[in-house]
Amino acid sequence: MIGLHEGQGAKAKKAAERVFTLHLSVVGCQPRIWRRLALRESMWVSRLHDAIQVAFDWFDYQTHAFNLDDLRFGNPLKQEELTIEDDRDVTLADLDLEHRERFTYGYHFGEGWQVAIKVEKIGIAEKGAHYPVCLAGERAGPPEDCGGKEAFHDMLACLKEPHTDLGREWREWLGPDYDPEACDLGKINKALRKLGK
Numbered sequence: 001m002i003g004l005h006e007g008q009g010a011k012a013k014k015a016a017e018r019v020f021t022l023h024l025s026v027v028g029c030q031p032r033i034w035r036r037l038a039l040r041e042s043m044w045v046s047r048l049h050d051a052i053q054v055a056f057d058w059f060d061y062q063t064h065a066f067n068l069d070d071l072r073f074g075n076p077l078k079q080e081e082l083t084i085e086d087d088r089d090v091t092l093a094d095l096d097l098e099h100r101e102r103f104t105y106g107y108h109f110g111e112g113w114q115v116a117i118k119v120e121k122i123g124i125a126e127k128g129a130h131y132p133v134c135l136a137g138e139r140a141g142p143p144e145d146c147g148g149k150e151a152f153h154d155m156l157a158c159l160k161e162p163h164t165d166l167g168r169e170w171r172e173w174l175g176p177d178y179d180p181e182a183c184d185l186g187k188i189n190k191a192l193r194k195l196g197k
Contacts, residue, residue, distance in 0.1 A: 017041060019131060020097055021121040024052065024105070026142065027114040028149045035137035035183075040125060043132065045073050045087040045095065047195055051132045052105055052115060054191045056141025062108035068095060074106075098122055111148035132192050137183040143174060156180055 018041040025034040035055040039048060045066060053060045065074030065084050073087040095103075097119050105115040125131065142152045158166040159180065171178075 017125045018093070019123050019125045020092055020119060021123065021135070023118040023120050024055065025116045025118075026056065027104075027116050029142065029152070031139060033139045033141060035188075036120070036135040037132055038135055039092060039132045041091065041093040041097075043092050045090045045092065047132075048092065049074070049087060049105070050195050051192060052107075054195070055134055055137065055188055056115075057143075058107065058141060059144050061144060062110070064105065064107045066103060066105050068100065068103040108145075111145075113142065113148070130193055132195060134185055134188045134192060137185065137188070140178065140180050140182050143178065 019038050020041060021036065021038050023034065023036050025032060033056070037051060037055060039051065043051075049064055049066075050060070052058075063075045065072050066087060072082070072084040073090055074084045076086040077084040100119060102116065102118050105117060107113045107115070142149075143155075146152050146155055155170050155174075158164065158170045159174075161167040162171060
């Protein structure tokens with residue numbers, strides 16, 4: 001008796017999943033605040049949003065959108081001049097990142113935070129590795145609801161003068177553990193492990 005699969009040869013191997021290494025930099029901040037993330041191509045874009053929130057120690061209190069040329073993905077919105085598609089319906093593979101050098105992520109439209117995202121590398125997922133992972137970074141993210149870039153830079157200046165009223169007010173608002181120079185990769189990656197795909 002001839003089997004159903006006889007003569008068809010070996011089954012085609014499933015293609016190895018790709019991993020995108022992205023460089024994220026908060027636009028307009030001096031000194032620079034940045035992170036390097038490695039993410040599976042099957043990750044939902046909404047999960048990339050979650051990973052960015054974790055990486056910069058934000059709390060997802062505000063609206064967001066990814067901007068890719070004339071495409072927008074994020075909190076769904078349809079207005080005459082602006083349409084934002086739902087980022088829960090799209091994976092990183094759908095964004096055609098192998099042909100796209102850069103895109104941006106906007107967060108807290110009132111304060112105007114922008115994160116420039118550069119596709120640095122496309123590789124293959126390593127066996128046993130956990131994704132997403134933060135590979136590197138510098139400095140703490142701007143604190144949630146600090147007032148935007150100008151207020152953030154004023155805050156940094158005030159923190160250098162802890163004996164002044166403004167220095168004390170900012171320190172009290174931020175808490176004793178806030179260090180603008182610190183980027184705790186261990187803490188970031190511990191939180192990223194909870195995200196999954």
